[in-house]
Amino acid sequence: MKIAIASGKGGTGKTLLATNLASYWSERQSVVLTDIDVEEPNDALFLQLPKIAQEERFKFIPSWDSTRCTLCGQCQEVCNYHAIIQLGTEIMVFDELCHSCYACSELCPAKALPMVPHKIGELTHYHHANLSFVESRLEIGEEQAVPLIAQTHRYVDDHFSKDHVQLFDCPPGTSCPVIEATKHADFVILITEPTPFGEHDVKLAMQTMHQMNKPFGLVINRADVGNSDLLAYCKANTIPVLATIPFDRHIAEAYAQGLLVYEQVPAVKPALDQIIDFLQAFAINQK
């Protein structure tokens, strides 16, 4: 089962939930956690596991061969992203704009645009006991997160069965990286805080999941701050609230030290148990 942890608003506890849920759940059965927030992966700070594999990841972009080019201009006509343009007798390729669709390369009558590898990041695979952890990290300066997220999903599919508990720590927001990160999920956990800002952004995330036809539920973090508007909204719209995590200084202190909080703060385990129970029941219902 694939479970995505997303949020809308950033800083609401995706990493806190992902690392603690993965580690706690792995005490009972095999779990793989994937940090798919490739622009700023940070789960590794909390999971000190032995590394078992590391791979460079690439996308493919066209490289102009001026000796073959006949300057027909067809490449710039077929590019949907204006990533390749002809200026007089020169063809310019913009690596960051290229979506690796191969159209210019395949349709070039002179075969003057061979596709060449362009490094976009690194994938690292860690493993200990029942817990596997996969992290993808986008190369600094790279603009597109989506190709690396897509490749990371393929890596997980190649290495873990569908029956394996698969958790994905997703990027914040509602844009392309979130869509790519959540689109294969069987269930999406949206974690937020009960403040006007948290409520506003999680509603955007809920709309996004709704449009993607994804089953989702909420986890409310820092449940004692803010107001009860969000809970009332969930009740009125029959949106499941899987668990609440209290606003507790000890959680912040343990987290700031890079510790797993369920081992430090007793109130966290019951919340994780509720989430696991919910997801296991959901998985049985799906079958």
Add this chain to the structure above:
Amino acid sequence: MKIAFTTKGTEWNSPMDARFGRTEFIVIYDEETNTLSSFDNRAIENEAHGAGTATSKKLFELKPDVLITGNGPGQNAATVLKKLNVKIFGGAGEMTMKEAYEAYQSSDLAML
């Protein structure tokens, strides 16, 4: 000298468009013939990506000597514009085209 403006209209009193890649119009003023011509760039709104390179490509065809704009081109557009040897002046995003031209003439615009 041919001077290009990024604008929201095609008249001297039209407001400038602060954006380069997604500018609504490109207006060219030819100082020698004292004539205005314009290119309607509004189709760019439908493009999700690469507005900067697409508009730069258009500018390459129009071959101005000077570009007067607002926020200035982004990195991709700037790479193309370098090939054009066009002098770029920014900071005119809140002016009308006429005000922008006068500011350029009195050297009140920053060269980018």
